[in-house]
Amino acid sequence: AQSVSQHNHHVILSEAASLELGCNYSYGGTVNLFWYVQYPGQHLQLLLKYFSGDPLVKGIKGFEAEFIKSKFSFNLRKPSVQWSDTAEYFCAVRGNSGYALNFGKGTSLLVTP
Amino acid sequence: NAGVTQTPKFRVLKTGQSMTLLCAQDMNHEYMYWYRQDPGMGLRLIHYSVGEGTTAKGEVPDGYNVSRLKKQNFLLGLESAAPSQTSVYFCASSYTTLIGDTQYFGPGTRLTVL
Numbered sequence: 001a002q003s004v005s006q007h008n009h010h011v012i013l014s015e016a017a018s019l020e021l022g023c024n025y026s027y028g029g030t031v032n033l034f035w036y037v038q039y040p041g042q043h044l045q046l047l048l049k050y051f052s053g054d055p056l057v058k059g060i061k062g063f064e065a066e067f068i069k070s071k072f073s074f075n076l077r078k079p080s081v082q083w084s085d086t087a088e089y090f091c092a093v094r095g096n097s098g099y100a101l102n103f104g105k106g107t108s109l110l111v112t113p
Numbered sequence: 114n115a116g117v118t119q120t121p122k123f124r125v126l127k128t129g130q131s132m133t134l135l136c137a138q139d140m141n142h143e144y145m146y147w148y149r150q151d152p153g154m155g156l157r158l159i160h161y162s163v164g165e166g167t168t169a170k171g172e173v174p175d176g177y178n179v180s181r182l183k184k185q186n187f188l189l190g191l192e193s194a195a196p197s198q199t200s201v202y203f204c205a206s207s208y209t210t211l212i213g214d215t216q217y218f219g220p221g222t223r224l225t226v227l
Contacts, residue, residue: 009153032213043203044156044218051213090155094213099144099163100171101205101216103155 002027004093006104013081013111021076021107023091032094033074034101035065039087047089050074061085086111115139117219119204125225126194134189134222136204144207145187146171146216147179149200156203162187194226 007022025031035047048059055067065076074091088108092101117138126132136145143164148156148171158171162181176198178190187206191198201223205216 004155034215036218043220046215046217049213049215092156100146100158100161101156103148103157105153105155 002093002095002102004091004102004104006089006091006107008107009105010108011110013109015083015111015113016080017111019076019078019081019085019109021089021091021109023074023076023104025072025074025091025093025102027072027093027095029095033065033067034092034094035059035063035074035076036090036092037087038090038106044090047076081109081111083111083113085109117204117206117217119202119219119222121222122220123223125227126191127227128195130194131190131192132194132224133191134202134204134224136187136189136206136219137185138187138204138206138217139185140206140208140217141184142206142208142217143184144209144214144216145181146205146207147177147187147189148203148205149173150203150221151200159189159202194224196226198224199226200224 003026005024033050036044050067058064091104120135146161147159160179162168165184168179180188204219207214207216
């Protein structure tokens with residue numbers, strides 16, 4: 001079965017620390033890859049996406065992600081987190097044979113001052 | 114553009130009651146989706162639509178029905194609500210390009226079934 005796995009369910013970092021959130025998927029074909037962020041009490045917002053081309057994609061608010069096809073991974077990174085990055089982060093994958101997104105279970109990030 | 118809007122924002126139902134959640138988008142997107150979000154579960158697809166008049170089942174369709182009578186609207190119905198349907202419901206819409214599509218989400222509806 002197709003699945004999306006996020007390795008860390010809860011992450012706590014101090015401000016200015018570096019962030020890396022892992023995401024692995026189990027699709028065999030061409031995929032579209034996404035990271036969404038959900039700030040407390042708000043709806044999902046798109047951070048970044050990968051469709052094709054350069055496997056290192058840059059998104060909003062200083063986030064970036066790298067698609068490594070051989071590892072079926074799409075990890076999210078940020079060099080220096082801020083308190084305002086406290087949120088839940090979701091990795092999502094869409095296979096080219098389907099319409100819907102399959103989401104990971106999410107990673108809750110808490111950034112402390 | 115308002116993007117994707119959902120009504121209502123909050124609702125409390127008693128077991129067995131029915132209700133309809135409305136999703137509207139003004140981006141002329143072909144595809145629309147209903148997800149539910151539960152703690153520790155991420156988002157799970159309930160139903161989706163690839164065009165006006167068409168609907169299809171997602172991962173967790175039981176207990177829900179949908180209709181897409183107009184391109185801009187996608188309705189989610191609960192005929193007989195159950196406590197297991199307590200959740201936050203998100204609607205999304207998207208368009209497809211040659212290389213992929215991006216889903217845009219509404220603000221959510223928080224539903225509690227007592």
